Amino acid sequence: MTTQRKEAKRERILDAAVLEIARRGYYGTTVSTIARRAGVADGTIYLYFKSKEDLLVSIFERAMQRFNFEAAGIVEADGVGAEEKLRRFVALHLSLLGEDRDLAVIFQVEFRHTLHILERLSRSRMRDYLALIARVLEQGTEEGVFKRDLDALLAAKMVFGILDEMATDWVLSKKNTRLASRSAPVTDLLLGGLRTS
Amino acid sequence: MTTQRKEAKRERILDAAVLEIARRGYYGTTVSTIARRAGVADGTIYLYFKSKEDLLVSIFERAMQRFNFEAAGIVEADGVGAEEKLRRFVALHLSLLGEDRDLAVIFQVEFRHTLHILERLSRSRMRDYLALIARVLEQGTEEGVFKRDLDALLAAKMVFGILDEMATDWVLSKKNTRLASRSAPVTDLLLGGLRTS
Amino acid sequence: MTTQRKEAKRERILDAAVLEIARRGYYGTTVSTIARRAGVADGTIYLYFKSKEDLLVSIFERAMQRFNFEAAGIVEADGVGAEEKLRRFVALHLSLLGEDRDLAVIFQVEFRHTLHILERLSRSRMRDYLALIARVLEQGTEEGVFKRDLDALLAAKMVFGILDEMATDWVLSKKNTRLASRSAPVTDLLLGGLRTS
Amino acid sequence: MTTQRKEAKRERILDAAVLEIARRGYYGTTVSTIARRAGVADGTIYLYFKSKEDLLVSIFERAMQRFNFEAAGIVEADGVGAEEKLRRFVALHLSLLGEDRDLAVIFQVEFRHTLHILERLSRSRMRDYLALIARVLEQGTEEGVFKRDLDALLAAKMVFGILDEMATDWVLSKKNTRLASRSAPVTDLLLGGLRTS
DNA sequence: GATGAATGAGGATTCATTCAT
DNA sequence: CATGAATGAATCCTCATTCAT
Numbered sequence: 001m002t003t004q005r006k007e008a009k010r011e012r013i014l015d016a017a018v019l020e021i022a023r024r025g026y027y028g029t030t031v032s033t034i035a036r037r038a039g040v041a042d043g044t045i046y047l048y049f050k051s052k053e054d055l056l057v058s059i060f061e062r063a064m065q066r067f068n069f070e071a072a073g074i075v076e077a078d079g080v081g082a083e084e085k086l087r088r089f090v091a092l093h094l095s096l097l098g099e100d101r102d103l104a105v106i107f108q109v110e111f112r113h114t115l116h117i118l119e120r121l122s123r124s125r126m127r128d129y130l131a132l133i134a135r136v137l138e139q140g141t142e143e144g145v146f147k148r149d150l151d152a153l154l155a156a157k158m159v160f161g162i163l164d165e166m167a168t169d170w171v172l173s174k175k176n177t178r179l180a181s182r183s184a185p186v187t188d189l190l191l192g193g194l195r196t197s
Numbered sequence: 198m199t200t201q202r203k204e205a206k207r208e209r210i211l212d213a214a215v216l217e218i219a220r221r222g223y224y225g226t227t228v229s230t231i232a233r234r235a236g237v238a239d240g241t242i243y244l245y246f247k248s249k250e251d252l253l254v255s256i257f258e259r260a261m262q263r264f265n266f267e268a269a270g271i272v273e274a275d276g277v278g279a280e281e282k283l284r285r286f287v288a289l290h291l292s293l294l295g296e297d298r299d300l301a302v303i304f305q306v307e308f309r310h311t312l313h314i315l316e317r318l319s320r321s322r323m324r325d326y327l328a329l330i331a332r333v334l335e336q337g338t339e340e341g342v343f344k345r346d347l348d349a350l351l352a353a354k355m356v357f358g359i360l361d362e363m364a365t366d367w368v369l370s371k372k373n374t375r376l377a378s379r380s381a382p383v384t385d386l387l388l389g390g391l392r393t394s
Numbered sequence: 395m396t397t398q399r400k401e402a403k404r405e406r407i408l409d410a411a412v413l414e415i416a417r418r419g420y421y422g423t424t425v426s427t428i429a430r431r432a433g434v435a436d437g438t439i440y441l442y443f444k445s446k447e448d449l450l451v452s453i454f455e456r457a458m459q460r461f462n463f464e465a466a467g468i469v470e471a472d473g474v475g476a477e478e479k480l481r482r483f484v485a486l487h488l489s490l491l492g493e494d495r496d497l498a499v500i501f502q503v504e505f506r507h508t509l510h511i512l513e514r515l516s517r518s519r520m521r522d523y524l525a526l527i528a529r530v531l532e533q534g535t536e537e538g539v540f541k542r543d544l545d546a547l548l549a550a551k552m553v554f555g556i557l558d559e560m561a562t563d564w565v566l567s568k569k570n571t572r573l574a575s576r577s578a579p580v581t582d583l584l585l586g587g588l589r590t591s
Numbered sequence: 592m593t594t595q596r597k598e599a600k601r602e603r604i605l606d607a608a609v610l611e612i613a614r615r616g617y618y619g620t621t622v623s624t625i626a627r628r629a630g631v632a633d634g635t636i637y638l639y640f641k642s643k644e645d646l647l648v649s650i651f652e653r654a655m656q657r658f659n660f661e662a663a664g665i666v667e668a669d670g671v672g673a674e675e676k677l678r679r680f681v682a683l684h685l686s687l688l689g690e691d692r693d694l695a696v697i698f699q700v701e702f703r704h705t706l707h708i709l710e711r712l713s714r715s716r717m718r719d720y721l722a723l724i725a726r727v728l729e730q731g732t733e734e735g736v737f738k739r740d741l742d743a744l745l746a747a748k749m750v751f752g753i754l755d756e757m758a759t760d761w762v763l764s765k766k767n768t769r770l771a772s773r774s775a776p777v778t779d780l781l782l783g784g785l786r787t788s
Numbered sequence: 789g790a791t792g793a794a795t796g797a798g799g800a801t802t803c804a805t806t807c808a809t
Numbered sequence: 810c811a812t813g814a815a816t817g818a819a820t821c822c823t824c825a826t827t828c829a830t
Binding site: 621622623633634636637642643 | 824
């Protein structure tokens with residue numbers, strides 16, 4: 001079997017897992033259910049993933065890879081000011097999650113208690129993500145547009161906290177709003193708080 | 198048995214549950230374990246709580262009652278400006294959680310995936326809490342110190358998001374810092390973002 | 395629940411296990427089947443035994459306890475010659491197994507491959523049993539009726555080997571013979587081989 | 592592929608099976624493991640053997656063929672007395688097993704519980720083997736050196752029982768002794784028991 | 789002939805909950 | 810009120826076997 005076909009099947013299983021886990025929660029989803037939705041036998045799951053938990057980790061890894069990749073693109077852009085980068089970052093975070101509600105549910109709800117189990121693993125990816133935000137803030141400080149005495153990492157966590165809460169709130173609200181529509185007010189508050197007075 | 202004694206036993210069970218669930222997670226904790234730590238028989242748990250889930254809900258309710266009570270005290274204080282109220286609010290949130298790491302773990306980690314199950318219940322208490330923050334922000338707008346065009350509820354969620362992330366970060370970090378020590382930088386960023394320019 | 399009633403239920407489960415395992419083999423028997431025959435729920439098995447394997451060990455322990463107890467009675471009898479003791483020993487071994495075909499099947503067939511897993515445990519009980527035989531042989535040497543240069547332990551193993559093969563042969567043969575009927579020829583050959591010439 | 596090459600591959604698979612099953616037991620060994628060690632694909636196993644069980648049967652058959660062939664050579668030797676033949680038989684049994692510990696493990700441990708499954712099959716080969724021993728004993732009776740009233744088949748089983756226990760004991764003991772070294776004491780006891788007084 | 793990816797039946801074990809004492 | 814023994818549903822994972830390539 002070609003690597004490509006294997007990869008495709010792996011993706012199909014991950015997609016099925018995202019869908020089911022988003023709807024029923026990690027503990028409420030059986031491996032059988034995921035297999036059925038993916039159109040494979042139960043045992044096949046274990047040819048591609050070590051365990052049910054590994055499936056969850058893999059969902060996280062796949063998503064974070066994309067997140068970090070896209071975020072890095074923004075942070076490393078040449079000739080772009082920190083304010084604009086922050087604006088783009090906020091927009092990216094909210095639209096990536098806003099585009100895929102199932103994934104968002106998993107990120108905002110299922111991964112939380114899983115952090116318990118996966119602490120190290122997930123935290124290391126998260127650290128990367130936070131570091132990207134922090135770099136934007138540092139750039140801002142260097143440019144003189146953000147406060148001089150800013151603790152970049154701590155502030156990055158606050159930025160993340162806001163984005164995270166926006167996402168959670170959107171996930172749990174039944175209303176049919178677009179998550180990305182919150183970009184502007186979020187950016188406003190953030191820039192207000194970060195700018196030199 | 199007097200109501201008082203019953204109440205005391207109920208509290209003992211809740212305390213045991215907080216302790217065990219914080220350490221092993223909701224799904225990793227058995228009702229038996231909680232019973233043993235509380236010094237009662239397994240069946241006794243069911244004389245005080247409808248189910249294991251009810252136990253979790255009750256932990257949440259008990260904590261939120263105290264949170265909301267204390268927060269209401271701040272919000273309803275007469276003759277105190279919005280900025281000061283916000284400052285106190287931030288300090289309260291961070292110290293209540295910072296004082297009881299087990300409870301903080303449950304709030305920051307265990308409740309998240311439980312939101313899935315408990316959506317309505319927990320959200321209603323949360324709404325009360327968010328409403329309290331929003332009232333402070335509205336007061337600030339009325340006083341002219343916070344932006345005129347502020348969406349108070351949305352901004353309240355951002356405030357909450359920051360506080361929440363601070364708490365999560367503290368819970369997951371192994372370092373022996375005090376959560377309350379983050380009050381100042383958090384308040385600074387928030388006030389900066391909320392103030393009229 | 396009284397200790398007596400608990401013990402009785404434990405015995406009932408063990409009896410059910412002996413019966414089922416003798417018929418279908420250890421791997422061919424499910425815990426459910428044992429539970430059904432014992433008239434308890436699946437989970438109840440685990441209140442009395444740590445695991446399916448523990449069930450097998452316990453069957454062994456229970457039987458060996460009786461074997462060793464009865465055998466010790468023979469070996470320690472005062473004023474009885476070694477030849478007579480050996481005669482009784484052979485008779486005991488063959489009648490204990492001959493009385494309970496299910497138990498015999500488990501001893502002769504199921505325990506063998508289990509030795510693989512349980513090596514130490516079962517071997518220690520076996521060593522006790524072999525030691526008892528060896529003591530009879532030593533007594534015989536002292537009395538001058540058995541060969542002077544006998545390696546008592548090695549000879550004890552041979553005695554055991556003969557008894558064991560008799561039992562296995564009986565278990566696997568479908569004929570309706572009595573195992574104990576082989577006592578005489580076995581004793582004859584053994585005494586012939588052991589006696590001084 | 593030539594018959595010879597096929598035969599060679601079949602042998603390689605059997606060898607791999609002996610090695611793995613001796614170490615991990617029949618139920619602890621997967622077909623995959625055997626295939627990997629034999630250097631073939633899982634499916635290939637099934638081109639040479641009907642099932643996993645057939646693999647075990649085939650190990651038994653291959654070994655018994657050699658056992659019976661060599662044993663027949665001893666039994667059918669012209670001009671050799673029964674006592675000498677018995678001596679040679681004992682030596683043969685113990686050295687064939689003593690030369691290949693893996694095979695011995697399978698014979699003494701794994702085949703036992705398999706007898707359960709394979710009863711008929713293995714018993715027929717065993718009967719042949721026992722019959723060979725019995726013929727030596729009958730020859731001894733005819734020569735007047737062994738007891739006149741000997742039940743040859745029963746006595747053969749005792750002979751086998753002793754040999755078997757010697758082998759099992761050797762397999763389970765960790766000591767680095769040679770199995771064949773027990774030939775002399777075994778023969779002594781046997782001849783003592785069988786001879787006319 | 790050979791491969792090895794896919795299958796799916798099967799089973800030990802856990803644990804929330806009940807209820808006779 | 811309290812107990813804790815008993816229940817039995819529920820599920821992850823393994824692995825012998827098949828079959829399309």
